[in-house]
Amino acid sequence: MDASLEDINQYDVIIVGAGISGINTAYHIQSKLPSLSYTILEGRSNIGGTWDLFRYPGIRSDTDLFTFGFEWNPWTDNRAIADGESITLYLRSTVEKEGINKHIRLQHRVISANWVTENQSWKLAVQTSDGLKENFTARFLVLGTGYYDYEEELRPDIPGLQNFKGKVLHPQFWTQGFNYANKRIVVIGSGATAITLLPNLAEQAAHVTMLQRSPTYIMSIDNSAGTSLIHRIIPKSWSFKLTRWMFMWMTALIFTLCRAFPNKARSILQGKVAEQLPKHIPMDPHFQPTYRPWDQRLCFTPNGDFFVAMREGRASIETGKIETMTDDTIVLESGRSITADIIVTATGLKLAIGGRILISVDDKPINLADRFAWRTALLQDVPNLAFMMGYVNASWTLGAETTGQLVCRLLKYMQSKGYSSVVPRVPIKSRIQPLLMWNLDATYVKQAASHMPRVGDVGPWRGRTNYFLDLCRARYASITADLEFSKGQKKTL
Missing domain, CATH: 3.50.50.60 (FAD/NAD(P)-binding domain)
Structure with a gap:
């Protein structure tokens, strides 16, 4: 690849997905960490994620739009529940208003992401609209890919x-x-x-x-x-x-x-x-x-x-x-x-974290289901990677908001200390007990348990239950508990 093109594709932060999660993360990064470069890679031809993909009759939010909308750009329609098209228009106007649209690359589908310890960065293989593959590098990777499989539906076991x-x-x-x-x-x-x-x-x-x-x-x-x-x-x-x-x-x-x-x-x-x-x-x-x-x-x-x-x-x-x-x-x-x-x-969705991206660390494949989630945001033993997860008892955006603020606080801390990477580690003598990330008695959630990261019952490994408490922890709780930081040879965050 041409060296100049490779330079263009190098970022401090790469966000995967231009839906609610990706847009919210982008806003917080550009407002709280303006010195960092970032881009959003979106595999589809439009932004909006769920709200652009789903087109069934009457598609609408399943929670109120006042909390589903962004805290920094409130939903100002008179309706508490709105249709998918209205939500998509809201997201489009939001990215244009904040200039986030200038950072979005549509029809850029991430195929794989490999953390290279020697370079202290992620190397991403990306499929573009013309069928070619490009390499992107990022020092921090954020998966704003949602919670379900975009390419395959949940196939129900219906007799006959x-x-x-x-x-x-x-x-x-x-x-x-x-x-x-x-x-x-x-x-x-x-x-x-x-x-x-x-x-x-x-x-x-x-x-x-x-x-x-x-x-x-x-x-x-x-x-x-x-x-x-x-x-x-x-x-x-x-x-x-x-x-x-x-x-x-x-x-x-x-x-x-x-x-x-x-x-x-x-x-x-x-x-x-x-x-x-x-x-x-x-x-x-x-x-x-x-x-x-x-x-x-x-x-x-x-x-x-x-x-x-x-x-x-x-x-x-x-x-x-x-x-x-x-x-x-x-x-x-x-x-x-x-x-x-x-x-x-209408029997549910096939759950999946990471949008089918093949994730590896130094070329060793990572099974997300084998990992505990640190504050439901970072993955055990995986450097410089965050993922977005919403609540089962509140709007998805609130979970994205908690993680977005936590990630920015973590990046600021790494900048101040000159760290190039952070890795969540479960303490060797910990007796942490694995629990489902979503505590729901739903068939499709149970079926996906073997494919989802787990949460624990102690410390920063506990799952989320309350937005107000979780937001407080994201802003003020320990930013170093069960985290391992390092300084590499490359430029630090």
């Missing part, structure tokens, strides 16, 4: 699915322009995606049935929070920041109360559902979860649109296990059957 002669769709790879008008649709699943799909598909379909193996908790929220009194009497620059903090505390409070008083929380949630159901749809078994509130994620329906579709007769719900399928019918173990023209498998 191969017998079905109609169209089978997965929300992650929805066929653009697909005409489902006047079709009988069965959405298999009970999570946020299924609850989003049902009312939106019902607008054109002949009928939509949500088929769930077990019920989930559903909560209606007022989607006009941005029109409250505070937005009429306080300037926008302050009112939406205040709204953001109100939603953060409200979400944290709901989660805490659900865990502390599960029976009372169950009673309240189910009572609200009963008020919105049409008389011909019973609570039992369709809305009687067997688990406690927040053992799985709580699902939100803006303005109760999920229940509106049922009251209007455009949608219905079935609960039970599938026995088999014929060319146009789903047969349940209970003996009930559902006729369908289209099946949508």
Whole structure:
């Protein structure tokens, strides 16, 4: 490679992914560490990550946008829950406003990343839009690649699915322009995606049935929070920041109360559902979860649109296990059957950290699942690498915010001490116990346990549970505990 081109591709920090995580990290680096050079490598042709990839009908946020938006550029739309296109437009305007767009390289897919100890840097092999491979080097690498596999959907184990002669769709790879008008649709699943799909598909379909193996908790929220009194009497620059903090505390409070008083929380949630159901749809078994509130994620329906579709007769719900399928019918173990023209498998996502990047240290492959995560941000025994992970009980952005601030604080510390690398190390005599990074009783999370980094039960290896505590730790807790720093021959951070 030409030497001048190689120089161009050398950075202090390389961020992989131009979604929520990558954009947030970029902002913090350029505002807190302006002397460092950085770039964002995005494998797709557009920014936005999830919100540009997913195109199924009604795609929208599954948490409120006031906390999903950035703290440094608040979401100022009146809606608490918004569609994917609106979120993408928000992200585009954000990167242009802050000049981050000048640092993004689209259609640059990272194939592999190898830490070279001798050079104290990462060497990245990157596939470009013209099919050629380029080498990039970085002294610090940040994986803002999200938590699921962008290239392969989760393949559900559905008995007899191969017998079905109609169209089978997965929300992650929805066929653009697909005409489902006047079709009988069965959405298999009970999570946020299924609850989003049902009312939106019902607008054109002949009928939509949500088929769930077990019920989930559903909560209606007022989607006009941005029109409250505070937005009429306080300037926008302050009112939406205040709204953001109100939603953060409200979400944290709901989660805490659900865990502390599960029976009372169950009673309240189910009572609200009963008020919105049409008389011909019973609570039992369709809305009687067997688990406690927040053992799985709580699902939100803006303005109760999920229940509106049922009251209007455009949608219905079935609960039970599938026995088999014929060319146009789903047969349940209970003996009930559902006729369908289209099946949508909204059964979760295939989890993956690192976006399929082959990661190695001195040419030795690294299995991320073998590693503990230091403050849910750095990986055990892997130098100068951070990854982004969100919360199960709050907006993804809050997890990215905590990690972004932690990484910048760490880089500042390394600069001040002249260090070129940092490696998390589990103490030799530690009795750390491995725990799941996401404490959710969801099938797709359990299936991914063997492919995800672990957290521990002690010190900086503990997992995240509370944004406010974690943000405090990111800003003020020890920045050296269980970390090993070194000074190499190359220029230091």
